[in-house]
Amino acid sequence: xxxxxxxxxxxxxxxxFTLPACRKADEADTRVAAETNVINGDLAGAIGELDNVGTAxxxxxxxxxxxxxSGPAPYTIFLPDDTAFEGLGEEKLAFLKTEEGRxxxxxxxxxxxxxxxxxxEDIKSAIASMGGPITVANVGGSDMKxxxxxxxxxxxxxxxxxxxxxxxxxGNGVIYVIDAIIPPSGS
Amino acid sequence: xxxxxxxxxxxxxxxxxxxMAANGAKDMLAxxxxxxxxxxxxxxxxxxxxxxxxxxxxxxGDDGNRGNQDKRDKGAKELKALDKDFGEARKALRKDIKxxxxxxxxxxxxxxxxxxxxxxxxxxxxxxxxxxxxxxKNRRAQDDRNSRxxxxxxxxxxxxxxxxxxxxxxxxxxxxxxxxxxxxxxxKKNNGCLPPGQAKKLYNDRQDSYxxxxxxxxxxxxxxxxxxxxxxxxxxxxxxxxxPLIGGALFEGNRWPASYASNTIPQYYQNYYxxxxxxxxxxxxxxxxxxxxxxxxxxxxxxxxxxxNDFTVGxxxxxxxxxxxxxxxxxxxxxxxxxxxYRYSDGYVYKIDPKTRLVAAAIELLG
Numbered sequence: 042x043x044x045x046x047x048x049x050x051x052x053x054x055x056x057x058f059t060l061p062a063c064r065k066a067d068e069a070d071t072r073v074a075a076e077t078n079v080i081n082g083d084l085a086g087a088i089g090e091l092d093n094v095g096t097a098x099x100x101x102x103x104x105x106x107x108x109x110x111s112g113p114a115p116y117t118i119f120l121p122d123d124t125a126f127e128g129l130g131e132e133k134l135a136f137l138k139t140e141e142g143r144x145x146x147x148x149x150x151x152x153x154x155x156x157x158x159x160x161x162e163d164i165k166s167a168i169a170s171m172g173g174p175i176t177v178a179n180v181g182g183s184d185m186k187x188x189x190x191x192x193x194x195x196x197x198x199x200x201x202x203x204x205x206x207x208x209x210x211x212g213n214g215v216i217y218v219i220d221a222i223i224p225p226s227g228s
Numbered sequence: 229x230x231x232x233x234x235x236x237x238x239x240x241x242x243x244x245x246x247x248m249a250a251n252g253a254k255d256m257l258a259x260x261x262x263x264x265x266x267x268x269x270x271x272x273x274x275x276x277x278x279x280x281x282x283x284x285x286x287x288x289g290d291d292g293n294r295g296n297q298d299k300r301d302k303g304a305k306e307l308k309a310l311d312k313d314f315g316e317a318r319k320a321l322r323k324d325i326k327x328x329x330x331x332x333x334x335x336x337x338x339x340x341x342x343x344x345x346x347x348x349x350x351x352x353x354x355x356x357x358x359x360x361x362x363x364x365k366n367r368r369a370q371d372d373r374n375s376r377x378x379x380x381x382x383x384x385x386x387x388x389x390x391x392x393x394x395x396x397x398x399x400x401x402x403x404x405x406x407x408x409x410x411x412x413x414x415x416k417k418n419n420g421c422l423p424p425g426q427a428k429k430l431y432n433d434r435q436d437s438y439x440x441x442x443x444x445x446x447x448x449x450x451x452x453x454x455x456x457x458x459x460x461x462x463x464x465x466x467x468x469x470x471x472p473l474i475g476g477a478l479f480e481g482n483r484w485p486a487s488y489a490s491n492t493i494p495q496y497y498q499n500y501y502x503x504x505x506x507x508x509x510x511x512x513x514x515x516x517x518x519x520x521x522x523x524x525x526x527x528x529x530x531x532x533x534x535x536x537n538d539f540t541v542g543x544x545x546x547x548x549x550x551x552x553x554x555x556x557x558x559x560x561x562x563x564x565x566x567x568x569x570y571r572y573s574d575g576y577v578y579k580i581d582p583k584t585r586l587v588a589a590a591i592e593l594l595g
Contacts, residue, residue, distance in 0.1 A: 104475065105475070105479065105480055105530050108519070108531055112531065114501055114575065115553075116533070143475035143479065144452060144474060145452075151533060156553065156572060156573050156574065158556060160552075163551050163553070167552070175550035177549075180534060182444065182515060182535070182536060184547055187551075
């Protein structure tokens with residue numbers, strides 16, 4: 042009986058110790074699940090599944106990128122969230138939605154699109170093996186840096202847009218939501 | 229000119245008339261033989277000659293003195309009237325001279341304006357001529373190259389891949405040269421295709437905001453208008469080059485530029501990026517593949533965005549490919565290892581030597 046009480050107490054203590062670990066694991070699982078949210082459809086459909094990217098969605102649509110995002114070629118899209126576009130200002134944003142502003146909109150969007158499928162784990166391991174920021178080409182005709190450590194990944198050397206946890210893997214690429222617009226390569 | 233002649237005549241008359249009138253008056257007093265009729269009407273002055281019979285009318289005899297007195301009185305009265313006429317005539321002359329001077333001044337000013345305009349036009353012409361000569365001198369060979377480029381905007385390597393030869397200078401660029409056909413409704417001029425005054429307006433209204441995002445347009449005096457990018461000459465509103473912009477002239481619903489018409493892309497890219505079995509043509513410009521209706525030549529959509537990065541077998545891989553990026557479906561076949569890295573770009577997977585970064589092979593992803 043004494044043993045039995047001791048065993049129960051021991052089991053209870055063990056449970057107390059293991060509960061926080063379980064909670065942490067659950068949180069981690071949730072985040073990983075968000076990072077590796079896999080959908081069967083294409084990038085065009087995946088953008089429709091994301092929250093707080095309504096502005097980017099409408100701009101991609103106005104830029105005529107639908108066929109590109111639903112085509113066979115793989116792309117990685119760094120998709121600014123709605124707050125990021127607010128940083129452009131209403132006037133600028135309104136201009137980008139006009140026919141006169143569309144060439145500039147397309148140029149802007151192109152800097153946010155990289156060729157191929159860039160998975161977060163591959164980005165992190167490349168940064169680790171290079172010992173610092175890595176360089177990624179985009180379809181805007183320039184390169185961009187991705188740096189950071191651990192789960193904190195930043196576009197640019199420092200102070201650039203941050204890769205948010207929210208991301209989606211689609212059949213033809215990956216989407217990372219970012220919290221700021223990627224500045225022009227010359228700036 | 230007619231005004232000037234009239235003015236000169238009037239001016240001469242004004243100088244001559246007082247003397248003539250005075251002489252006439254003396255003659256009248258002395259002979260009573262002539263009268264001067266200043267029938268001033270506007271600027272016309274007419275001298276009338278006495279009729280031949282008048283001379284015999286002068287009386288002689290006892291009544292001669294009174295008659296002479298009457299004549300003097302009459303002469304004085306006429307002289308007074310004559311003075312009055314002179315006064316009015318002078319006044320009219322002064323007015324006319326004043327107006328004539330104004331006419332001359334205005335004429336001179338107009339001439340000066342015309343000459344100034346003419347000089348400016350000549351200067352513009354000379355600038356245009358110079359520009360034309362400069363083009364002739366430096367661009368003849370370039371135009372020849374452009375003609376070749378119009379048949380061959382991009383080159384295709386032996387392996388069927390795009391050979392990208394991107395140059396920021398649009399006149400040398402092979403992937404996206406300046407068009408020589410003007411946009412609809414615009415005539416070709418020395419300043420490009422812009423309507424008169426538009427180039428100057430563009431120059432005056434130029435903004436630096438346009439396409440800081442595109443390396444091609446950074447720092448080369450490019451400005452956009454109505455779907456085209458115009459490269460202005462440094463310090464003048466002359467246009468060096470104009471290009472159709474993606475999202476502007478190169479966008480769904482617009483006609484594919486005639487100069488680009490022959491640039492159907494290689495078959496592999498059509499198969500990879502296009503809709504299999506579709507009746508569309510696929511065209512290339514500025515790292516972009518467009519879908520075009522072969523009948524109407526209308527752009528019906530954007531099919532692909534390319535990097536334009538040059539992967540040449542035996543050469544070093546370009547920058548920008550530090551991360552493994554092969555599409556999911558090919559990862560098991562082309563996985564990074566100690567002997568080879570694999571990177572995807574513009575429809576191909578490239579095998580790269582991890583140590584030397586030299587490109588070992590270009591692999592098609594179809595078939």
